[in-house]
Amino acid sequence: MSTWYYAGVERQPLGPLSTDELKQYFRSERIALDTLVWRDGMMQWRPLADLVQQLDLLEVPRPAPFDAAPTFASGPDLPPMPASAPSPPAATLPDTDDTRPALPPAPEPAHEAPTPAGGRAVFNLGSDPSPTPVYERPEIIQRMAVTASSESTVARNPYLAARAPLQAEPSFVADQDVVYAGFWKRVAATIIDGFILSLVVGLCGELFGMILSDLAGGGELATAITTSLCTIALNALYFAWFHSTFNYATPGKMAIGIKVVRSHGEPISFLRALARFFATILSTLTFCIGYLMAAFTARKQSLHDVICDTVVVDKWAYTTEPERQRTELGAVAIVVLALYGLILVAGVVLIFFVIGLAATAQRFG
Template identity: 40%
Template sequence: MAQWYYSDYERNRHGPVAASDLAALHTGGQLDPATLVWREGMAQWQPWHTVMAEVLPETAHPAAARASFATASADTPAGAASDPYALAEPRSPYAPPMATVERAADVYLDGHVVHAGFWKRVAAYLIDSVIIGLLSVVVGGAIGGVIGVAFGFGGGLDSGTALAIQLIAQLASLLLTACYYGWFYASANQATPGKMAIGIKAVRSDGEGFGFWRGFGRYFAMILSGLILCIGFLMAAFTARKQTLHDMICDTVVVDQWAFTAHPDRQREELGTVAWVVLVLGGLLFVGMLLLMFAALAAVGAAGH
């Protein structure tokens, strides 16, 4: 029997539950038509109202089932007979008002989703790498300066102290980078500056955004993608939803900035001007570094003769 999962308004996922449990939640008015549900075999999470017929085949009025649920009247006698597949009774007009819980951001699952391809992600990564590199230089310099002043190393550092400063600076840079990704992924744009420039964003596999700690951890999963000969990154060119290894580990996807919104028609399959410019500049820089390296090796070889 298929196991179901569902997400509440706080974006907390619940499950696995049986179809009968979903039916009970539906009957009690606890499963809003817009609640996202998923079971094995679905490509992505779907609103409850689009799949309820699969769980509630006896629902007599599917059109009514798509309307908003209302909480049953508080004075309903206990043990009253009810149809297990019927909607909850409307609230009494004399009942006290209830506060409406709003989503932070609406997620639309009906439109086509453009997943960000390998080269779009490379372009975004190059931009973010430049920003992070500059921040790391500033932070590393500040740490070295503070330690030097604090311990009075104006006349120079011994090798052990220099190594310790370098280690502290590297750890600070690592944490700074993880915080960079976590902060921007948890923002309203769901994207780092590099991704924003390219027009893409990172979301959960059901289109919902994710918080700081998932973004923070995703950076370390990204390191793992690089440690295995960058195969984890290359997976984006071959997987169905263009996911990398770290996407699969963290249950994320990278999509167009207009995906899962009310305007899916604004998505772009093509790279775009910014991505092309960044990739060309990055390619030229890479070729230049290779030429310099070969020139240096040639000079060393000539000096050896």
């Protein structure tokens, strides 16, 4: 059985409801056709009007008899009904003293089919008009009304070609509640990005540094300098390119479900993202106090966010579906932080073990 949710007056999700309960809410007018509903498996929230036929919310009127005009709640403009033929006038008698009542008019002779001659079939090409024209038949009127008043049915037809709107939706929606990414979400994203950078960017930077140093004919010092410069350049391109494209987030931020935008929700440009990367140097030079600011500021901004007018928010912030934002850490962030904590503890234990082992060897040596 499907589990449904519907949007309240303040656009908060309410539920869960079964399909029968959802129908009962509609019949009791607690929800209307313009109420947004959602269930597991749907890509996005949709008005209840789009699911009328799927849920059988509105009963289709039965066709009326042929001698009665059908009535519908709404439908296209229909042609007027043809006027019925006037009845023939009653026969009148001449002015006489005869007081006998007037005789009724003689009935018209019925059209009879000609008698076949010689065993051959004779077809009559002419016939009386149908008592109900085709365009006035109830089933035809009903079909026209459903076709004209239900464009959503056409949109849901799986056999029609896909159609796209002429204008794309805006990239952000302002003036809404925003969930800012907290300190620990940003730490988890930094751990993931640091792992990627150490494996890919570190190796590429060292390779490019050695190549450039060999081309320039330098020694070990030149190799170290070119390797450091290439690593910094690749790190800057990594953060600037990801923050200004795709989902405005690096792979680490995408895994956690956060993104970087301007203070009012607009996407950041490549140059601003590049400046934000170099502004992180100031956050590092302040003994990482610039990073710790994200745990105490109102909008969870670090020092480099304040400098570059950026914020880190939930991935559904400033979109058409702000109700999907989440304030909790999430499973990915919890797992990453737990693993990183275990690695740190294991590293500290290993260091003390090595120090103790060296001290023991020196004592007995």
